[in-house]
Amino acid sequence: xxxxxxxxxxxxxxxxxxxxxxxxxxxxxxxxxxxxxxxxxxxxxxxxxxxxxxxxxxxxxxxxxxxxxxxxxxxxxxxxxxxxxxxxxxxxxxxxxxxxxxxxxxxxxx
Amino acid sequence: xxxxxxxxxxxxxxxxxxxxxxxxxxxxxxxxxxxxxxxxxxxxxxxxxxxxxxxxxxxxxxxxxxxxxxxxxxxxxxxxxxxxxxxxxxxxxxxxxxxxxxxxxxxxxxxxxx
Numbered sequence: 001x002x003x004x005x006x007x008x009x010x011x012x013x014x015x016x017x018x019x020x021x022x023x024x025x026x027x028x029x030x031x032x033x034x035x036x037x038x039x040x041x042x043x044x045x046x047x048x049x050x051x052x053x054x055x056x057x058x059x060x061x062x063x064x065x066x067x068x069x070x071x072x073x074x075x076x077x078x079x080x081x082x083x084x085x086x087x088x089x090x091x092x093x094x095x096x097x098x099x100x101x102x103x104x105x106x107x108x109x110x
Numbered sequence: 111x112x113x114x115x116x117x118x119x120x121x122x123x124x125x126x127x128x129x130x131x132x133x134x135x136x137x138x139x140x141x142x143x144x145x146x147x148x149x150x151x152x153x154x155x156x157x158x159x160x161x162x163x164x165x166x167x168x169x170x171x172x173x174x175x176x177x178x179x180x181x182x183x184x185x186x187x188x189x190x191x192x193x194x195x196x197x198x199x200x201x202x203x204x205x206x207x208x209x210x211x212x213x214x215x216x217x218x219x220x221x222x223x224x
Contacts, residue, residue, distance in 0.1 A: 032210015043200050043215035044153075051210055087153070091210045096141045096160070097168065098202075098213055102152035 002027045002092050006101035013078055013108050021073040021104045023088030033071050034098065035064050036087040044087055078108045113137075116201050116216035123223055129188045131219050133201030140206035142184040143213060144168075144176065146197040153200065159184055160206075191223045 005024045013019055025033065032051055036044035048057040050066040057064045061082065063074045073086055085105050089098040114135040123129050135142065144156040145168075155168030157176040165176050173195060175187045184203075188195055198220050202213040 030210075032212070034210070034212055036215075041218075043202075043217050046212045046214060049210055049212050089153075095158075095166075096204055096206065096211060097143065097155055097158050099155070100145075100153040102150070 002090055002099040004088055004090055004099055004101035006086075006088050006104050008104060009102070010105040011107070013075075013106070015079055015108055015110050016077050018074070018076045018078070020075070021086055021088075021106070023071040023073070023101055024069060025071070025088070025090045025101075026069075027090045027092035027099075029092050029094075031091045031093070031096075033066055034089045034091070035062075035071070035073055036089065038085045038087055038103070075106070078106075080108045080110050082106065083108045114201060114203055114214055114216045116199075116219050119217065119219060121219060121221050123191050123221070125192060125223055126190050129191050129221065131186045131188075131199055131201075131221070133184045133186070133216060135182055135184075135201075135203040135214075137203060137205070137214075138181055139203035139214075140181070141204045141211075141213070142178065143202040143204075144174075144184070144186045145200045145202065146170065147200060147218075148197050156186065156199075188221075191221075193223050195221065196223045197221060 035047040048064040085103045089100045143158045145153045159178045201216045204213040
């Protein structure tokens with residue numbers, strides 16, 4: 001059974017203070033690892049897909065990396081508008097369902 | 111408008127009543143999913159569908175029924191609502207490709223069972 005564990009559960013940063021979120025996973029035959037952002041009262045918003053170890057993707061202040069056991073979402077010089085819950089999910093095997101972690105609640109103070 | 115829409119956005123119902131949550135997508139995606147999101151549990155898969163008339167159970171299917179007679183619609187029915195089904199429900203869809211494919215989510219339905 002696919003499993004995803006995210007840490008920390010919550011992270012509070014000052015504006016401009018860079019940090020990383022962790023996503024550890026176990027999956028049989030990784031098809032893709034996904035990062036989403038979720039704002040309060042809204043559905044998850046897709047950010048990145050990573051397919052294989054060593055891959056990196058960037059978008060503005062966010063960079064996602066992937067190893068065989070975990071993924072990191074690096075946030076460089078965050079701004080208050082980066083405050084949200086960040087979700088990690090994996091897709092593996094022969095079906096297309098996504099298994100999610102419980103998320104990391106990021107708060108960036110001005 | 112293109113995308114995935116859920117209705118209603120908010121629903122309050124009584125214990126024992128039947129409730130149907132609607133989901134419609136305009137991308138002609140093959141796969142559709144229903145998740146529930148609860149504090150402390152994150153997003154948990156209820157049911158998913160690979161195509162019209164093909165559905166399968168997820169992690170927490172008990173008390174729910176789905177159907178998919180058309181590619182674009184994937185309604186979720188609570189046959190006899192219970193308080194434990196109070197939650198935020200998200201519908202999602204994804205295309206069928208050879209590799210990993212991201213899912214796109216609707217805005218959610220907040221369901222309260224009293």
